[in-house]
Amino acid sequence: MRLSDLRPHGFGHLGVHVKNQVEYTLSAFEQNPIKGVVAKGVPNILRRFRDKFLVVAIPAAVFYGFYDFGSRAQLAMDRKNPADFENDV
Amino acid sequence: MIRNGSLVSILYGSFGRLPSPINISYMWNFGSTIGLFLVSQILTGIFLTMHYVADVSMAFDSVVHIINEVNYGWVMRYMHMNGASFFLGFIYLHIGRGIYYKRYFSVNAWLVGVVLLALSMLTAFLGYVLPWGQMSFWGATVITNMVSAVPKYGTSIVFWLWGGFSVGAPTLTRFYTFHFLFPFLIAVFAVLHLYFIHGSGGSGNPLGPFSNSIKIPFWPYYGLKDILGFVIFYSIFLFVVFIYSDTFSDPDNYGKANPLVTPVHIKPEWYFLFAYAILRSIPNKLLGVISLVMSVLIFAFLPLSQQKFSLSIWHQFIFWFWVFDFMILTWLGGCPVKSMFNFMSQVFGLLYFFSFFFFSLL
Numbered sequence: 194m195r196l197s198d199l200r201p202h203g204f205g206h207l208g209v210h211v212k213n214q215v216e217y218t219l220s221a222f223e224q225n226p227i228k229g230v231v232a233k234g235v236p237n238i239l240r241r242f243r244d245k246f247l248v249v250a251i252p253a254a255v256f257y258g259f260y261d262f263g264s265r266a267q268l269a270m271d272r273k274n275p276a277d278f279e280n281d282v
Numbered sequence: 283m284i285r286n287g288s289l290v291s292i293l294y295g296s297f298g299r300l301p302s303p304i305n306i307s308y309m310w311n312f313g314s315t316i317g318l319f320l321v322s323q324i325l326t327g328i329f330l331t332m333h334y335v336a337d338v339s340m341a342f343d344s345v346v347h348i349i350n351e352v353n354y355g356w357v358m359r360y361m362h363m364n365g366a367s368f369f370l371g372f373i374y375l376h377i378g379r380g381i382y383y384k385r386y387f388s389v390n391a392w393l394v395g396v397v398l399l400a401l402s403m404l405t406a407f408l409g410y411v412l413p414w415g416q417m418s419f420w421g422a423t424v425i426t427n428m429v430s431a432v433p434k435y436g437t438s439i440v441f442w443l444w445g446g447f448s449v450g451a452p453t454l455t456r457f458y459t460f461h462f463l464f465p466f467l468i469a470v471f472a473v474l475h476l477y478f479i480h481g482s483g484g485s486g487n488p489l490g491p492f493s494n495s496i497k498i499p500f501w502p503y504y505g506l507k508d509i510l511g512f513v514i515f516y517s518i519f520l521f522v523v524f525i526y527s528d529t530f531s532d533p534d535n536y537g538k539a540n541p542l543v544t545p546v547h548i549k550p551e552w553y554f555l556f557a558y559a560i561l562r563s564i565p566n567k568l569l570g571v572i573s574l575v576m577s578v579l580i581f582a583f584l585p586l587s588q589q590k591f592s593l594s595i596w597h598q599f600i601f602w603f604w605v606f607d608f609m610i611l612t613w614l615g616g617c618p619v620k621s622m623f624n625f626m627s628q629v630f631g632l633l634y635f636f637s638f639f640f641f642s643l644l
Contacts, residue, residue: 203287205295207481211497248598256606259626260613267622 296480301497302504303487309383310485310504311511312376317472318512319369319519324465326362330355334412336458338451341414342538360527361519366406367530368519370553373402377581381641382601384591385486386584391478394471396582401468403554403578408461410551414454415535420548422449422457428561431568448541490591547618555615556608560634562619563627573631580638587642597644604637 285291333352335344348355377399379385386392411422426443430436445452479485487493522529530552534545550558557577564570611630617623 203292204477204480205292207295207477211301245598248595249602252599252602252606255603256610259630260610263622263626267617267620270620270622 296476296500297505298499298501300480300500301484302500303485303493304496304498305489305493306485306487306504308507308511309379309488311508312372312379314508315511315515316369316372316376318516319365319372320465320468320472322516323362323365323369324469326358326365327462327465329358330362331462334458336412336455338414338454338539341412341454345413357523360523364519364523364527364530366409367551367553368515368522370402370406372515373399374553378601378605381584381604382593382598383486383488384587384593384597385491386581386587387491387591388479388482388486389585391475391482392585393582394475394478396579398468398471398475399581400578401464401471405461405464405468406551406553408457408464411454411457412461413535414539416537416539416543416545417532417535417548419449419539419541420545421550422453424548425550426453428567428571428574431571433568549616552612552616555613556611556634557615559611559615559627560631562615563624563631577631577634580635584638584641590644594644597641600637600640600644604634604641607633607637 330348333344333348333355335341345359348359350356352358377395380392380395407421407425411418426440426449429443430440432439441447443453444450445456483491484493484497532549532551534547549555557574560577561570561574564573607630611627611634614623614627614630
C-alpha cells in the first residue's frame with residue numbers, strides 16, 4: 194500500500210495535493226489597502242492599455258471599415274443613381 | 283474535522299480550500315456567472331411553468347396572462363427572456379477567454395464545454411418556440427426544415443421531429459418537454475466540467491496552464507471575487523429586465539403565430555445570428571446546414587492544435603480578428619437577404635473558419 198492511497202479521493206480532493214502550506218500575515222495596523230491605487234494604479238492602466246491598443250484597434254478599424262462600406266454599398270444599390278437619368282428629357 | 287466524502291467535504295474541497303492560482307483575473311469570473319444565470323433561469327422557469335400552457339390554442343394567451351394577471355408574472359417572464367440572452371452572452375465571453383488563453387489544451391474540460399454550448403443553444407432555441415408568437419413559429423419552421431437537407435431520410439426525420447407534417451401542436455408539447463429537461467442535463471455536464479477542471483491541476487491562469495508553485499484557497503479570495511461579479515453582472519441584468527426589457531426581443535413575437543402569414547424578416551435571437559449568417563450565405567442547402575453545425579462544433583477541434591502555451595502577438599491579433607468577424611457576422615445575420623450582405627456573409631463566414639486554422643498554428 195502506498196502513502197498516496199491514504200489520501201482522500203474524489204470530488205473535493207481532485208488535482209494537486211497541497212503540502213508545505215505557508216501563511217503570511219501582516220498586522221492590520223501595518224497595511225493601507227488602497228496604497229498606490231491612484232499613483233501606481235492609473236499609470237498601470239495606461240501601460241496595459243498602450244500594450245494592447247494596436248492589437249485590438251487594428252482589427253476593429255478594419256471590420257468597422259467593412260461594415261461601413263457594406264451598409265453604404267447596399268443602400269446605394271437600393272436607390273436609383275441620379276447620374277443614370279441625367280440626359281432624360 | 284469533516285468526514286471524507288460527505289457533501290460538506292465535497293463543497294468545502296471544491297469552493298472552500300480549493301487551491302487556486304494566485305493570478306487569475308476578472309476574465310475567470312464568467313464561468314461562475316454562467317452558473318448564476320443557469321440557477322436564475324431554472325428558478326424563473328419553474329415559476330413560469332406554473333401558469334404556462336403548452337397547447338397551440340392557449341400558449342400565447344397563457345404568456346399574456348402571466349405578464350398581465352399573475353402576481354409579478356411580468357418579472358418572471360422578462361427575467362427568463364432576458365436571462366437567456368445574458369446566459370449565452372456570458373458563455374460567449376467565457377469561450378473567448380478560453381480561446382485567448384489557450385484553455386483548449388485542457389481537453390476533457392474543453393470538450394465537455396463544447397457539449398454544454400450545444401445543449402445551451404438547443405435549450406434556448408426550444409424555449410424561444412414556447413410563447414408561440416410569429417417569430418417562435420416561423421423560426422422553428424425554418425430551423426427544423428434544415429434537417430430535411432439530410433440525404434434520403436431528411437424529410438422523414440423532419441416529420442418525426444415535428445410529430446406531423448408541419449410545426450404544430452405535437453411540436454410545441456415536445457419542445458416544452460425538452461426545454462424543461464435540458465437545463466438539468468446542463469447542470470450535470472457543468473458538474474462534470476468542474477470535475478475535469480479541478481482534476482487537471484485546477485484552473486489555468488493568464489500565464490499558462492501551470493501554477494502549482496503558488497496557490498491560494500478559493501475562499502475567501504475567489505469566493506468573494508465571484509460574489510462581486512455576481513452583484514455587478516446581476517445588477518446590469520436587472521437594469522435591462524426592468525428598464526429595457528424588449529432590447530433583445532423581436533416585435534414580431536408579440537403577435538400570435540399565424541401559419542398562413544410569413545413574417546417579412548425571419549430571424550433568430552441575437553446569439554444565433556452569426557451561425558444564421560453562415561447558413562444563409564451558402565446557396566446549397568446541405569452545405570449550408572453542415573456549415574451551420576460546424577460553426578459551433580469547430581470548437582471541438584481546437585485541442586488538436588499545435589501545443590504552444592505562449593500567447594504570441596499573432597495569436598492575440600488573430601483572436602481579435604475572429605472576435606470582430608463574429609460581431610460582423612452577427613450584424614449580417616440580422617440584415618435582410620440582399621446581394622452585398624450575402625457576399626459579405628460568404629467572405630466573413632470563410633474568415634471565421636480560417637481563424638480556427640490559424641489558432642491551430644500560432
